[in-house]
Amino acid sequence: MTKEEIITKDKDIHAFLEVFDGSTALTTSGPLSGKTIAIKDNILFEGHKVSAGSKILENFTAPYDATVIKKLKEAGAVIIGRTNCDEFAMGSSTENSAYGVTKNPHDLERVAGGSSGGSAAAVASGMADLALGSDTGGSIRQPAALCGVVGLKPTYGRVSRYGLIAMASSFDQIGPFGKSVSDVEAVYNVIKGEDPMDSTTQEFPISNFQFSKKIGIPKNFVESEGVSEEVKKNFAEAIEKFKSLGYEIKEIDLPNIQYSLPVYYIIMPAEASSNLARFDGVKYGLHKDGENIIDDYFQTRGEGFGLEVRRRIILGTYVLSSGYYDEYYGKAVEARRLITRELRNLFTEVDLMLTPTTPSPAWKIGEKSKNPLEMYLEDIFTVHANISGCPAISLPSGFAGKLPLGIELTADLGREDNLFTAGKEFLNEPY
């Protein structure tokens, strides 16, 4: 598609905040040559605007390339534009963007998911071959599921976060969207790797553990309250499909995985409140004059940040405040360790864990935006991967009416290869 064709098509969907001019490819013979890729509006691309979906960064220009952008250019990819997202990646529907909501290409009255909703919608509607998003608690996998595409959150430390506008640094990972597992794998192979600019990146030696086609299902967890009937039915069909492909399905019990959501919603705001302290009206973006310097901060942050971002800063400051620190933040960190141990232990018995990606298909725009708790509950099946650092992929698994659904596979640290093998088999892709 040409730039004009994308702009015309995007009038209905609003996946893009900006479509770029010209090609960025540095080679015509790289692994991604000729492929178009859209990038989430929180990844720095030198000389281009980047706003993280926020008014506070309106008209801010990226002063350097994120490591992933450098790698994409060297691989021959054509970066075609920046995509809409929830403000500072906080949300599950792209409704928290300061620049309007992204619509689901399968039903324009419904959300595309979030926070990387623009990236998912750009791929689902054919405006981009590929896209990058960021995933702190599900923001790649959830919109991928709701838009019917493939989305991968790599192992924590696999992909450099240098040049990603931080949300919660111990959870954030950049990852790809594509129409197939092979496409996602190709982007992953380009962007992964150790980076001196991000000290949390590391190589993960491939263990000798053979892929034994064993999948664990946390049955009680999947049958939690609030999971829709359509999702349960679709999930049962996915299990049958894996069985027909020769997989052994084991029911498993992870007693603590149910605490992933409360753990996430304590640690995430704590880290986010600290990361967002840098937006003081002096160093970046918006500046508002107050009566004195402290008042400048109040004015700038009060006007520049949207409601959800302010809510999380307040929540994060609260759980970190003396007197509450041990009770909330300290406890959540302990529980995080427990959940991680439980999950990693599981991977000595099975190769993969299977769950639905989301508890329901895409909802109507506005339906959940008045109730933050209802929105947070959408993340029930995705946050365990960020808490533990484990890689996870969402695969399209069918439809509820015209609305796509997704299933999610989680693997042990560094075992993206298992996700790709099982994912390709599930989608009948050659490998």
Ligand code: GLN
């Ligand atoms: N929906 C989750 C949240 O609102 C996840 C966000 C993300 O992964 N960036 O925090």
